[in-house]
Amino acid sequence: MFKAIQLQQSEQGTQAQVVSLNESDLPEADVQLDVLASTLNYKDGLAITGAAPVVRQWPMVPGIDLVGRVTNSASERFKSGDLVLLNGFGVGETHWGGLAEKASLKADWLIALPDGISPTDAMAVGTAGYTAMLCVLAIEKHGITPDKGEVLVTGAAGGVGSFAITLLNKLGYQVVASTGRAEEADYLKGLGASEVIDRASLSEKGKPLQRERWAAVVDCVGSHTLANACAATQYGGAVAACGLAQGMDFPSSVAPFILRGVTLYGIDSVMRPLADREQAWQRLAELLEAKDLADISRTISLDEAIGVAKDLLSNKVRGRVVVKIA
Numbered sequence: 001m002f003k004a005i006q007l008q009q010s011e012q013g014t015q016a017q018v019v020s021l022n023e024s025d026l027p028e029a030d031v032q033l034d035v036l037a038s039t040l041n042y043k044d045g046l047a048i049t050g051a052a053p054v055v056r057q058w059p060m061v062p063g064i065d066l067v068g069r070v071t072n073s074a075s076e077r078f079k080s081g082d083l084v085l086l087n088g089f090g091v092g093e094t095h096w097g098g099l100a101e102k103a104s105l106k107a108d109w110l111i112a113l114p115d116g117i118s119p120t121d122a123m124a125v126g127t128a129g130y131t132a133m134l135c136v137l138a139i140e141k142h143g144i145t146p147d148k149g150e151v152l153v154t155g156a157a158g159g160v161g162s163f164a165i166t167l168l169n170k171l172g173y174q175v176v177a178s179t180g181r182a183e184e185a186d187y188l189k190g191l192g193a194s195e196v197i198d199r200a201s202l203s204e205k206g207k208p209l210q211r212e213r214w215a216a217v218v219d220c221v222g223s224h225t226l227a228n229a230c231a232a233t234q235y236g237g238a239v240a241a242c243g244l245a246q247g248m249d250f251p252s253s254v255a256p257f258i259l260r261g262v263t264l265y266g267i268d269s270v271m272r273p274l275a276d277r278e279q280a281w282q283r284l285a286e287l288l289e290a291k292d293l294a295d296i297s298r299t300i301s302l303d304e305a306i307g308v309a310k311d312l313l314s315n316k317v318r319g320r321v322v323v324k325i326a
């Protein structure tokens with residue numbers, strides 16, 4: 001038997017509880033593992049509370065991220081005892097995920113845990129940090145160097161935003177953090193933001209072209225915020241769009257793209273090829289120190305995860321939450 005969070009669908013909506021399951025209940029796949037740590041991302045919050053239709057099969061074990069120790073492998077890529085890392089690939093949505101003591105996963109979804117990062121540190125990073133790194137890699141690849149000017153991070157006090165600030169600051173960029181939580185200004189400055197702005201200044205409909213301010217943008221928010229960010233991006237600048245916390249809509253015009261040569265990069269972490277994942281995680285392991293992760297994250301148990309998932313959706317959670325399992 002092993003412990004897991006299980007989601008069931010009923011007429012009242014999604015019901016989440018901690019249950020005991022048999023190993024024989026696990027889905028068929030070529031790698032079995034003991035989960036050492038998982039985490040709560042925004043998407044896990046949506047799945048656990050049922051606030052959005054993230055879960056596609058019932059019952060579901062949520063958890064889109066995990067680090068585990070392989071106990072059995074039919075794949076040549078992994079052997080018993082290996083430490084592996086999973087982010088996304090529909091796990092926790094269509095296939096049982098990481099908020100459990102055991103998992104059964106496809107080898108094609110797994111990468112080796114990079115050297116120099118512990119299982120709990122990797123989960124402090126999680127999909128949020130890995131997505132922030134993918135955004136930063138897009139900005140770097142575009143040729144935006146720190147001397148080009150300020151970089152805007154929206155949804156700054158969230159998981160992706162917090163990591164984007166930390167990573168950009170370590171790489172020498174001047175970061176402006178947009179948040180709705182003025183009380184988190186000291187936290188955001190501590191991560192490396194040089195200025196904190198009120199997200200209300202970006203969240204309403206604005207002009208299609210605005211004063212050219214941002215050399216680049218990491219946007220976790222979508223909707224008018226993304227439209228305003230694009231409208232105020234410098235000639236030739238880059239906007240990495242990864243989130244939809246304000247909305248899925250994009251009420252913009254083509255003006256920033258055709259008159260200022262702004263490039264909008266769509267950042268997907270879920271189906272990202274393994275080579276990109278390995279590159280992003282290698283950079284994360286190089287750039288982040290244990291202290292950075294301690295500042296950004298806190299640790300909870302599997303039993304606490306359902307309650308904290310609800311807080312996450314009520315915007316009451318700052319930074320990252322690690323769920324320590326073993």
Ligand code: NDP
Pocket residue numbers: 041042043127128131154155156157158159160161178179180181199203220221225241242243244245246267268269270312315319
């Ligand atoms: P969090 O919940 O930790 O952070 C989201 C942040 O967005 C909040 O902290 C808040 O920041 C801001 N926010 C919330 N509601 C609004 C609103 N109505 N208007 C403006 N800002 C708002 O989530 P994550 O950081 O984990 O994820 C951020 C986004 O990125 C989510 O939309 C998520 O679904 C998406 N995502 C996408 C991935 C991909 O592969 N593309 C991977 C991971 C996440 P503040 O309090 O500072 O204002």
